[in-house]
Amino acid sequence: MNLAWDPPFFIPLLIAIFLTYLCSKNQLVQISALGSLWNGFLVFLQLALLLIYTVDQPFWIALPTFLLFIGIELTRLIGGRRLTSLTNELNVFAEQREHFNETFRIVRSERHEFLKHVSSIHFMLENNQNAEAKNYLNELVSGYEETNLSIKGERGVVAGVLHQMYRRAQKAGISIVYDLDIPLSSLPLSDKKVVTLVGNLLSNSIDACEEWQRHYQKQAQISLQFYKRSGLNLLICKNHSLPIPTSILDELFQTYGKTTKSGSHEGLGTKLIQDIVDENQGFLDFIYKEEEFTVKIKIPAIR
Numbered sequence: 283m284n285l286a287w288d289p290p291f292f293i294p295l296l297i298a299i300f301l302t303y304l305c306s307k308n309q310l311v312q313i314s315a316l317g318s319l320w321n322g323f324l325v326f327l328q329l330a331l332l333l334i335y336t337v338d339q340p341f342w343i344a345l346p347t348f349l350l351f352i353g354i355e356l357t358r359l360i361g362g363r364r365l366t367s368l369t370n371e372l373n374v375f376a377e378q379r380e381h382f383n384e385t386f387r388i389v390r391s392e393r394h395e396f397l398k399h400v401s402s403i404h405f406m407l408e409n410n411q412n413a414e415a416k417n418y419l420n421e422l423v424s425g426y427e428e429t430n431l432s433i434k435g436e437r438g439v440v441a442g443v444l445h446q447m448y449r450r451a452q453k454a455g456i457s458i459v460y461d462l463d464i465p466l467s468s469l470p471l472s473d474k475k476v477v478t479l480v481g482n483l484l485s486n487s488i489d490a491c492e493e494w495q496r497h498y499q500k501q502a503q504i505s506l507q508f509y510k511r512s513g514l515n516l517l518i519c520k521n522h523s524l525p526i527p528t529s530i531l532d533e534l535f536q537t538y539g540k541t542t543k544s545g546s547h548e549g550l551g552t553k554l555i556q557d558i559v560d561e562n563q564g565f566l567d568f569i570y571k572e573e574e575f576t577v578k579i580k581i582p583a584i585r
Contacts, residue, residue, distance in 0.1 A: 324358050437467040443477045447484040456491045456502050463509035470584055479558050482551035487521035490575060494522040515581045523575040531570060
């Protein structure tokens with residue numbers, strides 16, 4: 283049965299394009315994740331379906347064809363999003379493994395050299411070189427402090443990400459302080475979630491501090507605090523930051539694509555942080571005041 287009014291073929295085409303645009307606008311990733319081969323194949327199917335509208339067709343044929351066109355586009359977008367998610371997880375796993383291996387290598391190296399350092403200090407003391415021994419010991423303790431801050435009581439992958447972020451901040455000339463009453467590994471989360479949570483917090487802080495330092499030509503600061511009070515795990519991260527537009531602050535931890543950083547950043551980290559907090563019945567609050575950005579996370583201390 284035909285409609286009383288038979289619309290021109292380009293009207294469904296415009297509707298299809300508009301709906302496709304709305305779908306793609308709300309997606310996390312670009313459709314290019316599927317690659318040119320699969321995208322080309324799906325586009326070919328869609329073009330074939332559009333050819334149906336060039337001829338006069340009854341409504342009961344035109345409508346399913348139109349819905350099939352939209353279905354193909356949704357499949358492409360959702361498939362691209364899933365593929366990108368898996369790729370990102372694989373990259374994160376590879377990065378975590380690299381951090382863990384690097385931390386383990388440093389610990390082994392320090393352990394291997396420890397007796398040599400003790401022998402050197404012993405020789406200096408025997409020869410009444412007290413000042414030289416003191417300076418040498420201060421340098422030695424300073425070097426060990428960096429590793430100790432990261433691995434003290436932490437499980438392997440968590441220690442790895444803490445150590446990597448500490449070294450990254452030091453390399454950028456940023457002052458970074460870990461004030462951890464208890465190990466971050468004691469959070470009631472899997473190692474993967476702890477690494478994602480802490481890694482994104484510190485990575486965002488370092489990025490913001492780097493921009494702040496370039497603007498003011500002064501040293502920026504980061505502090506990460508973690509302690510337990512009244513059955514709650516409290517994680518607080520503070521860092522210097524350039525002014526953040528209100529439009530970004532309003533949705534910073536709520537949607538993908540919102541970022542305080544310039545360049546090609548995708549704005550994934552803040553939403554991933556919020557998702558982990560929500561999954562564990564936690565609470566997240568943040569404050570930006572006088573060019574200091576503070577994130578406070580509360581997670582019930584229940585496994």
